[in-house]
Amino acid sequence: MAGMEPKKLSREKLADGNILLFVKERFQDDMTEDNLVELMKVLRDSTLILPMQVIMSAADAERMRLYEENMKFVAENDISVVPATAKIDDGNYMFIFSQPEQIPVEYSESVTLMRAPFEKVYQYFSEDSEVDSIVLDPFTENLELPRELINAIAQMESQLEDEA
Numbered sequence: 001m002a003g004m005e006p007k008k009l010s011r012e013k014l015a016d017g018n019i020l021l022f023v024k025e026r027f028q029d030d031m032t033e034d035n036l037v038e039l040m041k042v043l044r045d046s047t048l049i050l051p052m053q054v055i056m057s058a059a060d061a062e063r064m065r066l067y068e069e070n071m072k073f074v075a076e077n078d079i080s081v082v083p084a085t086a087k088i089d090d091g092n093y094m095f096i097f098s099q100p101e102q103i104p105v106e107y108s109e110s111v112t113l114m115r116a117p118f119e120k121v122y123q124y125f126s127e128d129s130e131v132d133s134i135v136l137d138p139f140t141e142n143l144e145l146p147r148e149l150i151n152a153i154a155q156m157e158s159q160l161e162d163e164a
Contacts, residue, residue, distance in 0.1 A: 008161045009045055017099035020046045024098065024136060024143055040149070043136075044118050044156045049097040051084040051111035083124045084111045091132045093144075094125055102137040122154045 013019060023042045027035040056064075057077040067073050086093050097103050103113070125131060125147075134150055136143045145153075 014046050020098040040153045041159045050114050050116045052081045053084040055080045094131045094134045095138045
């Protein structure tokens with residue numbers, strides 16, 4: 001996979017998540033500092049898949065449940081969309097995905113999937129002090145990224161050839 005070496009990157013080259021998946025797996029196989037830095041650079045410039053959950057009042061949720069398939073639904077109360085988080089053991093995690101293929105169908109049906117650049121993911125992450133870390137591809141070969149590492153990635157300069 002030498003042809004996938006992420007040297008001159010563009011949003012187009014990163015779009016399908018193959019390079020991110022490759023550098024994640026390379027880091028998991030060989031946890032060197034060089035491989036970690038390469039993973040951080042690619043993650044910093046990637047567009048990720050972020051699971052979101054819709055928050056609405058119980059009354060609106062019940063009204064929506066009762067609507068027929070082709071009817072138009074208009075909420076009577078505020079609706080918000082926030083990143084889905086998962087409490088596991090003593091931790092609270094935000095999930096992100098490199099590719100759609102990394103997301104189980106059952107999970108994707110329970111959330112709304114949004115494509116977002118790392119900067120947007122970081123904004124959501126930094127606004128939620130209860131989230132301990134981000135997990136990349138949580139249902140396959142997952143990689144936990146603690147808050148300190150996420151903050152370091154956010155401080156990095158873009159390596160994209162069209163933004164450098």
